[in-house]
Amino acid sequence: MRFVAVIKEDCPTCKLAVPALAEMRAAGLELEIVTQDEPAFPRGLAPRHDADLLESHRLKIEIVPTVILYDPTGAEQSRTYGWNKADWRAITGLSSLGESLPENQPGCGALNLTPGIAEKLALASGDLKLHARSIPVADDADPIEVAYDRGWTDGLPIVPPTDLRVARMLAGTKRRPDETIGLIPPNLVACTVEKAAINAVMAGCRPEYLPMLIGAIEAALQPEFAMHGLLCTLAFSGPMIIGNGPVTRRIGMNSGGNALGQGNRANATIGRAFQLIIRNVGGGRPGEIDRAVLGQPGKYTFCFAEDESDPDWVPLSVARGVAPGESAVTMFHADGVTGFVDQKSRDPETLCQSLAMQLWSVSHPRLARWGNAVLVLAPNHYQIFKDGGWGRAEIEAGLHRALKRPAAGLLEGAGHPLGITPAQAEAYSDADGMVDKFHPGGLLIVRAGGPGGLMSAVIGGWTGGRNNAEVRPVTRKLEEI
Amino acid sequence: MSGYAMRDPTAETAAVLRERRPPPADLAGETVALLSISKERSDEFMDALEPLIQAAGVKTIRFKKPTHTKPAPDQIIQDIVASADIVVEALAD
Numbered sequence: 309m310r311f312v313a314v315i316k317e318d319c320p321t322c323k324l325a326v327p328a329l330a331e332m333r334a335a336g337l338e339l340e341i342v343t344q345d346e347p348a349f350p351r352g353l354a355p356r357h358d359a360d361l362l363e364s365h366r367l368k369i370e371i372v373p374t375v376i377l378y379d380p381t382g383a384e385q386s387r388t389y390g391w392n393k394a395d396w397r398a399i400t401g402l403s404s405l406g407e408s409l410p411e412n413q414p415g416c417g418a419l420n421l422t423p424g425i426a427e428k429l430a431l432a433s434g435d436l437k438l439h440a441r442s443i444p445v446a447d448d449a450d451p452i453e454v455a456y457d458r459g460w461t462d463g464l465p466i467v468p469p470t471d472l473r474v475a476r477m478l479a480g481t482k483r484r485p486d487e488t489i490g491l492i493p494p495n496l497v498a499c500t501v502e503k504a505a506i507n508a509v510m511a512g513c514r515p516e517y518l519p520m521l522i523g524a525i526e527a528a529l530q531p532e533f534a535m536h537g538l539l540c541t542l543a544f545s546g547p548m549i550i551g552n553g554p555v556t557r558r559i560g561m562n563s564g565g566n567a568l569g570q571g572n573r574a575n576a577t578i579g580r581a582f583q584l585i586i587r588n589v590g591g592g593r594p595g596e597i598d599r600a601v602l603g604q605p606g607k608y609t610f611c612f613a614e615d616e617s618d619p620d621w622v623p624l625s626v627a628r629g630v631a632p633g634e635s636a637v638t639m640f641h642a643d644g645v646t647g648f649v650d651q652k653s654r655d656p657e658t659l660c661q662s663l664a665m666q667l668w669s670v671s672h673p674r675l676a677r678w679g680n681a682v683l684v685l686a687p688n689h690y691q692i693f694k695d696g697g698w699g700r701a702e703i704e705a706g707l708h709r710a711l712k713r714p715a716a717g718l719l720e721g722a723g724h725p726l727g728i729t730p731a732q733a734e735a736y737s738d739a740d741g742m743v744d745k746f747h748p749g750g751l752l753i754v755r756a757g758g759p760g761g762l763m764s765a766v767i768g769g770w771t772g773g774r775n776n777a778e779v780r781p782v783t784r785k786l787e788e789i
Numbered sequence: 790m791s792g793y794a795m796r797d798p799t800a801e802t803a804a805v806l807r808e809r810r811p812p813p814a815d816l817a818g819e820t821v822a823l824l825s826i827s828k829e830r831s832d833e834f835m836d837a838l839e840p841l842i843q844a845a846g847v848k849t850i851r852f853k854k855p856t857h858t859k860p861a862p863d864q865i866i867q868d869i870v871a872s873a874d875i876v877v878e879a880l881a882d
Contacts, residue, residue, distance in 0.1 A: 536859055
């Protein structure tokens with residue numbers, strides 16, 4: 309029988325329990341005292357200093373004091389933590405232990421669990437093994453410049469992915485570091501959770517963003533998202549992430565003022581991390597397989613959350629099949645943001661007509677079912693619909709009505725060489741000879757933005773979306789939040 | 790060295806650059822695969838090209854990707870390798 313007690317001086321309960329430890333020694337029990345902070349504490353009881361806290365880590369100490377009882381084979385038999393007179397008496401077998409002490413006093417947090425130290429200990433103990441190649445940085449070299457030289461960045465500086473930062477990032481998920489998330493195009497290389505975490509560090513993510521990033525990767529790797537095609541297209545598009553559900557609020561994503569702009573860490577870094585993974589793991593680089601003629605600034609990062617503050621509003625994720633209250637991610641093939649300003653429409657029908665004018669310009673005003681689109685309804689425009697008693701279903705139906713045009717006027721050669729082909733006109737026309745602007749389900753409506761202006765945004769979609777059997781936005785519930 | 794190190798964010802794979810096969814000196818007896826990537830008017834381009842190649846006495850064989858938005862399936866690549874010596878891949882809009 310052997311006992312180990314782990315304590316620290318900076319803990320009133322440990323100080324309180326010192327007489328009990330002395331009694332255990334006096335009673336002839338084999339007791340090792342391990343101190344986490346002050347090497348000489350408690351004086352006179354010959355403690356051993358756990359300077360690097362590795363022993364505490366190995367013993368999985370969470371609270372001090374902790375007393376552990378080992379059987380003669382060296383196996384742990386039981387443990388108690390904090391000060392509880394009955395528990396200490398039971399574990400030691402000393403029926404009068406701590407007679408003068410109170411019945412109970414909760415312990416303190418163990419030093420080895422101090423934020424930032426736990427991951428250091430996981431690395432030092434070998435409990436967490438990183439598998440990615442370690443790249444030494446010379447004394448006189450700047451790690452950020454090394455990252456540039458190695459082609460790891462999107463043009464902006466990265467946060468150097470040191471072991472400790474990667475370990476802290478990995479604490480943001482319960483998934484194993486060596487678990488494969490999927491095969492990243494174009495090179496179809498397996499992306500492990502660890503590789504995702506490394507790129508998340510570089511992008512500036514906090515650990516709690518990791519589940520949303522992993523969810524975005526999983527969504528983008530669905531065949532119908534056609535991530536390879538999106539990457540290598542000549543067109544402007546890049547992957548855009550829309551977050552829904554409680555996780556967006558918990559990690560502080562912006563769905564309000566400037567939601568599509570700069571200044572929010574979660575929005576900025578989750579989208580950036582995704583693109584760094586495509587670049588670094590998948591090998592998708594501009595000028596190589598990314599053949600964009602112009603690109604657009606959203607290819608650095610394009611990520612925001614939906615405003616779900618109005619209980620009357622059906623969020624995008626729910627409209628696309630995810631249960632209310634669940635967190636979800638939607639991936640969209642996004643061109644840039646086009647501002648829509650209408651300060652005159654005052655009723656839903658008029659606003660729909662107005663929005664339809666703007667939405668018809670997606671890809672080109674003479675093309676139909678050529679690309680999908682996201683309409684970002686800002687609060688003041690949304691209020692016009694709400695005041696008119698319109699919710700998502702009515703807005704979608706109203707826009708569908710407003711987004712019909714006569715096929716005959718859009719035919720190629722009818723006033724302009726560009727237009728829909730006779731075959732498309734035949735395939736897409738309804739009984740009245742009218743065509744829809746978008747494929748069914750091709751217009752996604754999401755609420756975001758701040759108050760103060762009668763404006764919204766149209767985010768046009770990739771021209772690859774004209775093949776809607778092959779290319780569609782993807783919405784997935786986040787399994788881990 | 791200070792011991793400062795970073796973890797590699799890449800796939801840690803090295804690309805193998807292979808030399809392009811030299812073009813054949815003579816097309817006599819060769820077969821040319823015409824691979825449409827399935828973009829609009831790819832076929833139109835191939836339809837214009839094919840008779841010109843055939844007029845030179847060269848055999849042609851047509852292939853088509855199911856969609857231009859995704860890489861060609863392995864089966865198509867294998868079929869081309871098995872049946873042709875030269876490939877013309879048409880991007881068209």
